[in-house]
Amino acid sequence: MDFLVSRSGPQSDSVVERYDTSYRVGDFWLGRVSSGNLEVFEDTPDTQTVVAGSLYGPLSGLTDLRGRSKEDLGARALESDGSFALAHLQGSTITVVTDAGGSIPVYYGDGPQGLALGTVVHHVAACSGLTSLDEVSVVDYLLNANVCYPYSWYEKVHLAPPGSVC
Numbered sequence: 626m627d628f629l630v631s632r633s634g635p636q637s638d639s640v641v642e643r644y645d646t647s648y649r650v651g652d653f654w655l656g657r658v659s660s661g662n663l664e665v666f667e668d669t670p671d672t673q674t675v676v677a678g679s680l681y682g683p684l685s686g687l688t689d690l691r692g693r694s695k696e697d698l699g700a701r702a703l704e705s706d707g708s709f710a711l712a713h714l715q716g717s718t719i720t721v722v723t724d725a726g727g728s729i730p731v732y733y734g735d736g737p738q739g740l741a742l743g744t745v746v747h748h749v750a751a752c753s754g755l756t757s758l759d760e761v762s763v764v765d766y767l768l769n770a771n772v773c774y775p776y777s778w779y780e781k782v783h784l785a786p787p788g789s790v791c
Contacts, residue, residue: 628644632653632738681707702725720790730744759777
């Protein structure tokens with residue numbers, strides 16, 4: 626149920642091997658792992674829409690997200706049920722929609738190798754080139770068994786807000 630979007634594409638073979646399917650969509654590389662919890666809404670050469678998790682309700686009925694406003698997507702996401710993270714790629718634009726609880730985390734970073742976002746923090750760090758550990762987050766995890774929102778294990782790799790359209 627994982628996906629990874631990267632401007633530069635993965636630099637590591639171990640990252641590439643993790644994803645069953647990969648595409649080039651406009652300026653981006655998209656990798657996704659096929660499973661029972663990953664759904665593809667739209668699959669054309671210039672547009673890809675994938676949903677990680679389980680999505681039910683008004684947002685799940687949209688097969689074409691082109692031209693939708695953030696307000697419309699946000700309202701439909703709030704009326705929808707399930708634990709989900711949606712990524713819509715079109716040309717040079719990525720739109721991410723997360724459920725209200727942020728049940729499926731989506732990490733993002735814009736580093737020396739370009740922008741990357743996805744559901745696996747280590748792959749986002751590797752693809753963006755932001756592999757320096759955030760020492761404060763590591764200590765926080767060791768003391769409290771938790772990394773504070775919106776931070777992650779890596780400096781400058783952050784967690785997208787729950788219930789957001791970005």
